[in-house]
Amino acid sequence: MHTRTLAQLSADLRARRVSATELTKHFLDRIARHDATLNAFITVTSEQALAAAAAADKRLGRGDATPLTGLPIAHKDIFCTAGVKTSCASKMLDNFVAPYDATIVERLQNAGVVMLGKTNMDEFAMGSSNETSFYGPVKNPWDHALVPGGSSGGSAAAVAARIAPAATGTDTGGSIRQPAALTGITGIKPTYGRVSRYGMIAFASSLDQAGVLTQTAEDAALLLEAMAGFDERDSTSLDDAVPNYSKLVNEPWERVTIGVPESFFDAGLEADNAKALRVALKELEKLGATLKPIELPHIHLSVPAYYVVAPAEASSNLSRFDGVRFGYRSAAKADDLLSFYMRNRGEGFGPEVKRRILTGAYVLSAGYFDAYYLQAQKVRKLVSDDFTRAFREVDFVAGPTTPAPAFGLGQKTGDPIQMYLNDIYTIGANLAGLPAMSLPCGVVRGLPVGLQLVAPPLHEAQLLKTGHYFQRVTDWHQRVPANYA
Ligand code: GLN
Numbered sequence: 484m485h486t487r488t489l490a491q492l493s494a495d496l497r498a499r500r501v502s503a504t505e506l507t508k509h510f511l512d513r514i515a516r517h518d519a520t521l522n523a524f525i526t527v528t529s530e531q532a533l534a535a536a537a538a539a540d541k542r543l544g545r546g547d548a549t550p551l552t553g554l555p556i557a558h559k560d561i562f563c564t565a566g567v568k569t570s571c572a573s574k575m576l577d578n579f580v581a582p583y584d585a586t587i588v589e590r591l592q593n594a595g596v597v598m599l600g601k602t603n604m605d606e607f608a609m610g611s612s613n614e615t616s617f618y619g620p621v622k623n624p625w626d627h628a629l630v631p632g633g634s635s636g637g638s639a640a641a642v643a644a645r646i647a648p649a650a651t652g653t654d655t656g657g658s659i660r661q662p663a664a665l666t667g668i669t670g671i672k673p674t675y676g677r678v679s680r681y682g683m684i685a686f687a688s689s690l691d692q693a694g695v696l697t698q699t700a701e702d703a704a705l706l707l708e709a710m711a712g713f714d715e716r717d718s719t720s721l722d723d724a725v726p727n728y729s730k731l732v733n734e735p736w737e738r739v740t741i742g743v744p745e746s747f748f749d750a751g752l753e754a755d756n757a758k759a760l761r762v763a764l765k766e767l768e769k770l771g772a773t774l775k776p777i778e779l780p781h782i783h784l785s786v787p788a789y790y791v792v793a794p795a796e797a798s799s800n801l802s803r804f805d806g807v808r809f810g811y812r813s814a815a816k817a818d819d820l821l822s823f824y825m826r827n828r829g830e831g832f833g834p835e836v837k838r839r840i841l842t843g844a845y846v847l848s849a850g851y852f853d854a855y856y857l858q859a860q861k862v863r864k865l866v867s868d869d870f871t872r873a874f875r876e877v878d879f880v881a882g883p884t885t886p887a888p889a890f891g892l893g894q895k896t897g898d899p900i901q902m903y904l905n906d907i908y909t910i911g912a913n914l915a916g917l918p919a920m921s922l923p924c925g926v927v928r929g930l931p932v933g934l935q936l937v938a939p940p941l942h943e944a945q946l947l948k949t950g951h952y953f954q955r956v957t958d959w960h961q962r963v964p965a966n967y968a
Contacts, residue, residue, distance in 0.1 A: 585682025664933025798843025
């Protein structure tokens with residue numbers, strides 16, 4: 484049952500081959516059996532899940548169910564969930580119980596989705612390996628000595644190990660696509676503004692976007708169509724009708740031109756990873772796509788620009804965590820207000836979060852604003868213009884999601900720059916606000932790798948459809964790690 488996709492489980496529920504309660508119990512059992520090893524969940528909400536499943540069963544019986552009613556999923560612990568601990572994997576919020584639901588949580592709940600729990604992640608979504616979490620690292624289900632990627636590492640590991648059929652995630656610089664690639668699943672980051680950020684704890688507001696991690700592109704379409712759409716509570720939300728993604732993915736595939744930046748295949752990309760990618764591109768060609776070499780002349784500047792813009796925004800967003808109204812408060816007695824703040828923040832935040840706050844405050848300071856922050860914003864525009872120019876000639880830009888398959892736990896924690904370089908292929912789409920998806924496309928040294936497709940703004944339907952067609956002729960997305968099959 485656990486290897487079935489959301490689309491298949493939705494059909495099973497409707498045909499009453501399985502009840503929502505049975506399905507929920509099955510996944511809660513799997514979590515109980517495997518999560519001590521994986522550490523993919525921070526909180527498992529068994530009671531609420533069973534209550535929601537019972538309500539879903541009633542709804543299925545009454546005949547007013549949606550295609551999502553009764554499907555269990557997990558939420559990244561960055562989304563506020565009413566009455567449930569919402570920690571962002573930080574000691575700072577270890578005691579925080581959200582008083583309201585994030586818009587996407589509310590929308591999925593209204594559709595009848597059953598929440599299994601909240602998944603582990605890098606602290607405040609800062610990281611590429613899930614190792615900055617206050618709750619400890621997540622293991623990659625393909626090899627427990629390796630990282631699952633990050634920051635949505637818990638969501639990715641849960642779906643890859645089939646202890647949850649699907650999960651939500653957020654992507655500021657690659658945090659959905661990179662862990663999806665390193666665990667062999669599908670991940671999509673929609674256009675900036677497509678999905679509401681209300682109730683999603685902010686990291687870098689101009690880059691953050693919510694999305695999903697699923698087994699297939701078809702499943703991503705199903706979830707995304709219930710999550711996306713205008714929300715008056717998010718001032719950056721796009722007021723644009725949401726297409727019927729799950730229907731569109733099955734429509735005939737129109738011929739597309741796929742741009743391939745040759746610079747993506749330089750020495751930075753592991754040779755076997757490049758090989759797998761070429762085979763995947765051939766597969767798309769066989770389906771009828773035309774491949775076209777293109778250039779994105781400024782893409783190599785995206786990592787340095789991101790690591791100015793993202794920390795700048797983070798330093799501002801995280802200033803609200805001072806221990807006054809909610810969150811961690813030091814037990815030590817403070818002498819004055821400043822030492823009170825310093826104790827709470829000094830003890831409540833982990834080292835990576837502090838590094839970002841310091842970098843951010845520095846690049847925004849009066850003396851350095853022009854030299855760093857303003858300069859980075861200019862570079863961001865150049866990167867964005869590269870994509871705009873490319874999309875005059877091609878429908879998608881294709882490339883690797885990551886430079887190599889999953890790396891070892893502890894392998895890059897001593898060198899932040901090495902860690903940051905892992906996002907070299909994914910950050911461009913965030914800087915430009917574009918939708919992008921990672922699809923499992925091969926195996927290198929026994930480990931999954933991903934193919935990334937980036938599309939013009941609001942072309943999620945085309946992206947998902949291409950993913951769906953690719954997954955009709957490939958079976959990488961059906962592979963399950965040995966211990967979890
Ligand atoms: N790895 C990147 C970072 O550390 C991106 C994280 C994300 O997308 N949330 O900032």
